[in-house]
Amino acid sequence: MWRTKEILTAVGTLACAVGIGYVMQSSDTAQQRYGAAEAQRPVADNGALLEVEGITLTSAALDSPIALPTLDDRVVKAAAPQSLPPAPESHGAAIPATCDIIAEADAVAAAMVKLTLEAACLPNERLTVHHNGMIFTEVTDDQGRLSVTVPALAEEAVFILAFGNGDGAVAQTSVPELSDFNRVVLQWKGTAGFELHAREFGADYGEAGHVWSGAPRDMTAAVLGEGGFMTRNGDIEASEPLMAEVYSFRVAKAAQEGDVTLSVEAEVSEANCGLEIEAQALELRGDDPVKTQNLTLAVPDCDAVGNFLVLNNLLQDLKVAQN
Template sequence: MNAKRRIALSVALLTAGLASGQIVQNLSDDPASQLAQAEPTPTAITHLAAKSDAGLATPVTALPPPGLPVQALAPAETPPPSVAAAEAPKAASPLLAAIAVGKALKGAVAPALQSAPIELARLETPELPQPAPLAEPVPDVVANACPLTLDLAPQPGAMLGITLLAPCQSNARVVLKHGGLAVTAKTSGSGSLFLTLPALDREGAVSVMLPDGKTAEAQLAVPDLDAVQRFAVQWTADDNFQLHAFEGDADYGTPGHISAADPHLPPAGAPADGGFLTLLGDATVDLPMLAEVYTYPAKPGVTARIVVEAAITEATCGRDLLGETLVSSGGAVTVTDLTVAMPQCDGTGDILVLNNLAPDMKIAAK
């Protein structure tokens, strides 16, 4: 009797388990559509206690195929209320309860998720002031604001035409150097300087220096210097010398006498017909550097005699005069120091004459 009851109870539990598995499978595909079918009529269990031994032989109703609701094993009998009440909670398993809760939550959350979008408050962005336009870049012309240029040009008679442009150096003292010669000059109000310089060497290198230390250099070859001979004397400030040349048989004041008073300069751009004297240097600047350059005649057979004079004045008496002589022959330059011991000041008005231009020069009073 007990064995039969256990068998019947096992069959009922197996039937309920298969039904639950079928419900889970169906609800996994579509929980909403399967929920209605997930609540089948509780399977009727034969009340074994009320049956006689003969009724126990009744065959067990076959299980329905998967996917169909489980039918009552004994539709003819209605289970006692106690058994139905006990089995009803099993039909509403936790899985079915969770599905029902999920369905309810889905219905409650979906409208919330589909609610109208939240409109954010519009922030008013203040209008920023337009940036000021960038200033045009200033060209880097500081370095060229005060250009310094030196140009050389060939001139007849082995002369060099010099052009100096220094816009920021108006009325400025300029030191000009070439071939051992050093003289001062002065720029114009516009900072320009134009002069003609006798070439002393073939290279024709010339340099200038301004008061602020700026320098400029230029070079121009002088190929026709081989046919020219030159003699020069230079000094500084009050150490004054005078150069005299006597061509042929000339004497003081006669034709052929060449000096600062009558330099015999050829017309501009024209070749010289004889010897001539070039006066160099500006005596109006501070610490003037002066020179006189004599160019020998280019005519063959013409000779010239040269003397250097030093006047005895209050500025030169009683001291030594310092200077230099320069000889240019065939493009080669020889520079020699010149020192003259001047007489005392009681001889003011006299003139010292240097007759020989050799290294052992002698000074004689005139």
């Protein structure tokens, strides 16, 4: 009964303020949802619901830190949340006068793109990948190479790979299969602790239809029409990395119909407690332009470490019709 009251109080308070549902879950609840391995973290001793303030949602397009191809005005341009400080510059030594940087993009299954980079003169260098509003940080290997698989967000998919010194490359490919998919992106910077969760067709937390970074599922499920899958791009080992999680669902060949419930969650940790954290959500539905929302969230103080903040209504749930 206490838990029910806590949830209702939290939702009511925030629904009045910003029109979204917001729940603080204790680590006892987290253990039920994610399993014991994910829930064994410190918890606030008093177990009380902490007052949460300072949530801001906006939907304006953001300025880009580098030149991008011209896009429809309604499509968000590639950028991190504007109020975040710039990413650290490339650490590297002087770049040779002749430095060949070659990027290639190849469409693969499930409307994904294999992105490769050859830059022998830029080994172990930080770079930023931009694609139709999505942005994440990667690092080349000791040979100056990079190979990542990225969810496409446009049928004519353009990828910009930019190093901190201003060098970079552009790669492009066609992804006609994208029209079969809906995609939702959640992106943030550093150790904000955000997670994207999808619960398919009434699945509860921890069940087979609960798709998140802890149970991402393989893209084969989408190819076969069995459900969606989660991918994460960004090198978490880089300094202040830009990270992106993407949930993909193949609506054109779904084996069943119903709703996919989407939520944004954040664990209160030693790295984010007492701070304001920011994220950006991108939603690609059918032929519509990419929709963007920016989120600023005030995290409770550090005595709440181990609890989870759940935003239930930030993202529109997917409506899936069987074909």
